[in-house]
Amino acid sequence: MNFFHKIRALKLLLILSIMLMMLIFYLVDNKDNLQKKQSIKKDFAYGVSASHPLAVDEGMKILQQGGNAIDAAIVISYMLGVVEPYASGLGGGGGMLILNEHGESNFIDYREVAPSQINNTGNTGIPGFVAGMEFAHKKYGSIEMSELLKPSIFYAENGFEVD
Known part of the structure; x- marks a missing residue:
């Protein structure tokens, strides 16, 4: 090791x-x-979970508008990049585990990448967040990406109450 x-x-x-x-x-x-x-x-047959209430609200709105779980996950992920920039956002990466209606699972790995020869801990990788969200949207999304980005753009431009 x-x-x-x-x-x-x-x-x-x-x-x-x-x-x-x-x-x-x-x-x-x-x-x-x-x-x-x-x-x-609650009378909902669906729901979302996130670490910030604004992200939860926007994810629920997408579901209520007929979006699917991937659409909600994309909205929430971009929202967290705005409302919690210290922990989430465009400069990072992650993974998305998807279970479809047939019980089949798929994992999208969009972690940061770096050349294998890097041996200095001071270096950084190339963020995979945007590419991961784009891939998930193209494969599973049902609402236009421009619509999914509107809430995060709104809060980035207009601000929000910090708790």
Whole structure:
């Protein structure tokens, strides 16, 4: 296992440890909130999840307009690049796991790429975010990309309340 694989494994272990601690904190500290949440009932047969409420709102709007889950994921991803630029956006990459109506799965890998000969940790890769969103849209999207980008453009130009 080379140095970069060890670093990647350590990062993954750190992320998993943080996620476990967050889960434990949530389960222990949020008993009152859990009771409040259980009393809220929605009539939706679908939903989205994201780390920022504006991204959730825009993802739900796309679904309500007849868009599919990929359309909502694209809207949410671009929205997070605007409302949480420190954690998401055009300069990054990621992965998208898709399960279709027949139960078949597909994974789109749009992680950053770099030449294999790079051995300096100060270098960076080429972002894959935009290419990944474009690929997902061409293969699975149902709403024009220009429509999917409108919410993030709106908030980038007009601003939003920061919490």
